[in-house]
Amino acid sequence: MTVYAFGHKNPDSDTVCAAISLAYLKNKLGVETTAVTQGAISPETSFILDRYGLAIPEVKNSFAGESVFLVDTSDISQLPDDLSDAEVLGIVDHHKLGDVTTSNPLECWIWPVGCSCTILKAMYDFYNIEVPKEIAGIMLCAILSDTVIFKSATCTDKDKEFAVELARIAEEKDLQALGMEMFKVKSAIQGTPIRELVERDYKDFDMNGNKVGIGQLEVVDLSLLDEIKDALASDIIALKKVGDRHSVFLMLTDIMKEGTELLIASDDPSIVEKAFGCAPAGNKVWLDGVMSRKKQVVPNLEKAFA
Amino acid sequence: MTVYAFGHKNPDSDTVCAAISLAYLKNKLGVETTAVTQGAISPETSFILDRYGLAIPEVKNSFAGESVFLVDTSDISQLPDDLSDAEVLGIVDHHKLGDVTTSNPLECWIWPVGCSCTILKAMYDFYNIEVPKEIAGIMLCAILSDTVIFKSATCTDKDKEFAVELARIAEEKDLQALGMEMFKVKSAIQGTPIRELVERDYKDFDMNGNKVGIGQLEVVDLSLLDEIKDALASDIIALKKVGDRHSVFLMLTDIMKEGTELLIASDDPSIVEKAFGCAPAGNKVWLDGVMSRKKQVVPNLEKAFA
Numbered sequence: 032m033t034v035y036a037f038g039h040k041n042p043d044s045d046t047v048c049a050a051i052s053l054a055y056l057k058n059k060l061g062v063e064t065t066a067v068t069q070g071a072i073s074p075e076t077s078f079i080l081d082r083y084g085l086a087i088p089e090v091k092n093s094f095a096g097e098s099v100f101l102v103d104t105s106d107i108s109q110l111p112d113d114l115s116d117a118e119v120l121g122i123v124d125h126h127k128l129g130d131v132t133t134s135n136p137l138e139c140w141i142w143p144v145g146c147s148c149t150i151l152k153a154m155y156d157f158y159n160i161e162v163p164k165e166i167a168g169i170m171l172c173a174i175l176s177d178t179v180i181f182k183s184a185t186c187t188d189k190d191k192e193f194a195v196e197l198a199r200i201a202e203e204k205d206l207q208a209l210g211m212e213m214f215k216v217k218s219a220i221q222g223t224p225i226r227e228l229v230e231r232d233y234k235d236f237d238m239n240g241n242k243v244g245i246g247q248l249e250v251v252d253l254s255l256l257d258e259i260k261d262a263l264a265s266d267i268i269a270l271k272k273v274g275d276r277h278s279v280f281l282m283l284t285d286i287m288k289e290g291t292e293l294l295i296a297s298d299d300p301s302i303v304e305k306a307f308g309c310a311p312a313g314n315k316v317w318l319d320g321v322m323s324r325k326k327q328v329v330p331n332l333e334k335a336f337a
Numbered sequence: 338m339t340v341y342a343f344g345h346k347n348p349d350s351d352t353v354c355a356a357i358s359l360a361y362l363k364n365k366l367g368v369e370t371t372a373v374t375q376g377a378i379s380p381e382t383s384f385i386l387d388r389y390g391l392a393i394p395e396v397k398n399s400f401a402g403e404s405v406f407l408v409d410t411s412d413i414s415q416l417p418d419d420l421s422d423a424e425v426l427g428i429v430d431h432h433k434l435g436d437v438t439t440s441n442p443l444e445c446w447i448w449p450v451g452c453s454c455t456i457l458k459a460m461y462d463f464y465n466i467e468v469p470k471e472i473a474g475i476m477l478c479a480i481l482s483d484t485v486i487f488k489s490a491t492c493t494d495k496d497k498e499f500a501v502e503l504a505r506i507a508e509e510k511d512l513q514a515l516g517m518e519m520f521k522v523k524s525a526i527q528g529t530p531i532r533e534l535v536e537r538d539y540k541d542f543d544m545n546g547n548k549v550g551i552g553q554l555e556v557v558d559l560s561l562l563d564e565i566k567d568a569l570a571s572d573i574i575a576l577k578k579v580g581d582r583h584s585v586f587l588m589l590t591d592i593m594k595e596g597t598e599l600l601i602a603s604d605d606p607s608i609v610e611k612a613f614g615c616a617p618a619g620n621k622v623w624l625d626g627v628m629s630r631k632k633q634v635v636p637n638l639e640k641a642f643a
Contacts, residue, residue, distance in 0.1 A: 119434070127441050128425070133434045134639050136491070136631065139447035157459070185442075325442065333440050 034064045034120060035094060038103035038147075039110065041233050042068045044076045048173035049102040049147035051085060052166050053123055056151070057100065059160045064100065067091040069111065073231055075176060075217040083168035083201070103147045105129035108235055123150050125177075125185075126325055145190040146177035152193040167200035172213060179249065179286045180210035185326045211251065214286055218250040225262045229270060229281060236329065238336035241277035244270065245332075247324050253285040253292060260294075264314055267296040278302065280332075284322055291321040291328075306335035340370045340426060341400060344409035344453075345416065348374045349538050350382045354479035355408040355453035357391060358472050359429055362457070363406070365466045370406065373397040375417065379537055381482060381523040389474035389507075409453045411435035414541055429456050431483075431491075432631055451496040452483035458499040473506035478519060485555065485592045486516035491632045517557065520592055524556040531568045535576060535587060542635065544642035547583035550576065551638075553630050559591040559598060566600075570620055573602040584608065586638075590628055597627040597634075612641035 036054045038046030050066040057064035066088045072080070080087055095116035105122050106129035107114065119131060121138035125147050140150045148170040155162050162170070174194045178186035181194070194206065203209055220228060233246035246267070250256060256263070260283075267279040278297035285291070295303055295314050304310045307318055321327045342360045344352030356372040363370035372394045378386070386393055401422035411428050412435035413420065425437060427444035431453050446456045454476040461468050468476070480500045484492035487500075500512065509515055526534060539552035552573070556562060562569070566589075573585040584603035591597070601609055601620045610616045613624055627633045 122434075125442055128428075128437060128439045128443055128445065130436070130438050131434060132436050134636055135433050136431055136449040137434055137447065138449055139434065139445045141443065141445035141447075143442035143444055153463070157463075330440050 032063075032097075034062055034098045034100060035067050035091065036064050036100040036102060037067045037069060037088075037091070038101065039106070039234070040069045041230060042070055042072055042076070043103075043232050044073065044079055044176040045147050045173040046103040047072055047076045047088065048079065048169040049123060049151055050088065052148060052151045052170050053100055053102055053154075055163070055166055056155055056158065056160055060158060073217070074219060075213055078213060078216045079169055079172040079176075082172070083165040085165055085169060101131065105131045105141070106236075107131055108237065123147050123154070125150060127329075142189075143187070145183060145186040146174040148173040148177075149187075149190045149193050152197060153189075162197065162200055164201055167197040168203065171197040171201050171203060171206075172209070175206060175210040176213060176217075179284075179322055180207060180214070182286065182289060183322045183326075184320075185323045214249065214251050218252075218255055220255065220259065225259065225266045226270075228259070229263060229266050234324075235274070235276070236333075238277075238333050241336055242274065243332065243336070244274065244276050244279040245282065245324055245328060246280070247282040247284060247291075249284045249286050249322075251285075251287055253283060253288065256283055264294050264296075267294055271296045280328070282321075282324060282328065286322070289322060290317060290319045292317050293321075293328075302332070302335050306331040338369075338404075340368055340404045340406060341373050341397065342370050342406040342408060343373045343375060343394075343397070344407065345412070345540070346375045347536060347539055348376055348378055348382070349409075350379065350385055350482040351453050351479040352409040353378055353382045353394065354385065354475040355429060355457055356394065356406075358454060358457045358476050359406055359408055359460075361469070361472050362461055362464065362466055366464060379523070380525060381519055384519060384522045385475055385478040385482075388478070389471040391471055391475060407437065411437045411447070413437055414543065429453050429460070431456060433635075448495075449493070451489060451492040452480045454479040454483075455493075455496045455499050458503060459495075468503065468506055470507055473503040474509065477503040477507050477509060477512075478515070481512060481516040482519060482523075485590075485628055486513060486520070488592065488595060488628065489632075490626075490629045520555065520557050524558075524561055526561065526565065531565065531572045532576075534565070535569060535572050540630075541580070541582070542639075544583075544639050547642055548580065549638065549642070550580065550582050550585040551588065551630055551634060552586070553588040553590055553597075555590045555592055555628075557591075557593055559589060559594065562589055570600050570602075573600055577602045586634070588627075588630060588634065592628070595628060596623060596625045598623050599627075599634075608638070608641050612637040 036050040054064040054066040068088050095113045098118045101122045119133050124141045125144050142150050229246050235244045267281050271279040281294040283292040293316050342356040360370040360372040374394050401419045404424045407428045425439050430447045431450050448456050535552050541550045573587050577585040587600040589598040599622050
């Protein structure tokens with residue numbers, strides 16, 4: 032019986048690439064493991080898998096009675112509903128420690144680095160397993176994506192060091208160009224329904240008993256979103272209502288200007304000033320230097336809600 | 338301001354030695370860190386620190402406003418009451434994943450091996466920090482203690498491999514003799530109050546809403562306990578009452594015969610047969626081959642209580 036490796040809902044590139052890379056490693060170590068996702072992959076992830084000739088993992092949402100490895104999250108709210116009926120064998124993650132618990136000892140590699148795939152590279156080294164070219168390619172792209180080409184506040188020296196090693200194996204010469212090509216795919220919005228854009232990289236959090244949703248769109252130039260900004264603002268109001276949420280925030284992150292315009296739909300918009308120290312103008316606010324949901328937005332909002 | 342490294346209540350040798358070893362490593366990496374304990378150390382730990390000339394860490398029970406590393410547990414019930422007012426920077430552990438959560442990314446090394454100090458050895462290797470002789474000695478002893486000289490069901494190849502490396506650094510030639518010397522110290526019970534023996538290595542667990550205490554005494558020969566067994570049995574009945582517990586179990590583990598006599602004080606003694614498949618005779622039962630609370634006793638009891 033195979034073990035399954037997967038990450039959070041609304042899979043991003045790191046979640047998908049980490050699941051595939053962990054499955055490859057575990058198979059090499061004699062544990063039959065299959066990478067799956069909890070939902071359809073993004074255009075960026077599709078670009079990455081296509082570039083290195085890897086298949087898209089199947090979608091699987093139920094794991095009762097199965098054994099699983101989790102990647103890129105340890106939050107129950109971001110995992111399948113029946114996870115408590117599965118045996119969690121391990122977690123590879125670079126976020127805060129969530130509320131998953133287990134009955135048995137397990138293998139957790141959770142480090143404060145920019146990307147789960149950076150930790151995966153350390154695991155390959157630890158177990159002395161060679162990283163094949165195509166796996167090195169997707170791990171590298173995941174690092175470039177999660178660290179916004181090494182610019183995010185979450186990026187560490189380990190991310191850079193391992194990215195360079197992976198680039199050598201993957202025979203990628205120009206990381207800046209590869210990253211920009213990827214972010215152009217990510218920035219592409221033509222023909223995509225508004226709700227799909229809002230939910231492309233979206234997560235719900237429990238903040239002191241309040242349900243708070245935070246989405247993020249990263250673009251190479253914020254002006255790309257000018258025409259649809261009003262529609263996005265309306266849509267997060269709708270999303271807040273249907274989910275009985277206290278707030279929904281949408282981060283419009285400009286990876287070149289290195290900042291975020293935060294769109295706000297909230298029962299109490301003053302929470303934004305409390306969290307970030309700058310007052311919203313209408314339903315939005317510019318947060319200079321803010322690029323990371325995990326390191327810059329979630330902790331500040333959690334403190335403001337506390 | 339220093340960071341504190343510490344482990345669970347009723348500190349055993351692994352908790353104390355892992356805290357000291359982690360503090361040394363973090364200091365080398367530029368993070369000022371102080372090892373402390375949550376309570377007095379055991380005679381075995383005292384023997385270990387004395388052998389390698391290391392000081393006994395201070396006792397500290399309150400950490401509000403401090404930054405901390407946890408070792409050897411991630412269960413809130415085994416940690417200080419005000420832990421939620423501290424910032425958890427990392428966890429090094431080899432148990433099931435407990436209910437500690439954080440607001441920020443952190444560094445977790447949690448592996449299914451026999452001893453936290455085995456993981457510490459891997460961390461020294463990862464960070465390329467040389468293990469000094471005295472630290473190698475206490476890490477080695479912690480491994481010998483937690484794995485019952487490599488005999489416990491929790492012992493893995495990594496524990497053995499790293500113990501041999503540490504023994505070389507510590508210049509320890511005969512691990513079996515060192516282990517037996519340590520376990521003789523651990524077995525010494527003369528003059529020790531009964532309650533102190535019961536609580537020497539004791540942990541409370543929440544099993545499906547029931548408070549269940551499990552203590553363990555490891556001895557080189559069960560007959561050493563003949564004279565005090567009745568007193569131990571009476572004392573766990575008293576301990577069950579004062580703490581409003583569903584059950585208190587005391588494992589009397591014979592490390593040479595490789596099995597455990599389980600003393601039972603329970604609102605529902607039939608839970609023992611449900612968990613282990615053998616019926617107690619009176620208030621006790623012999624569990625052949627059972628030496629590990631974590632791997633053999635806790636999971637079976639949790640299933641029986643589920």
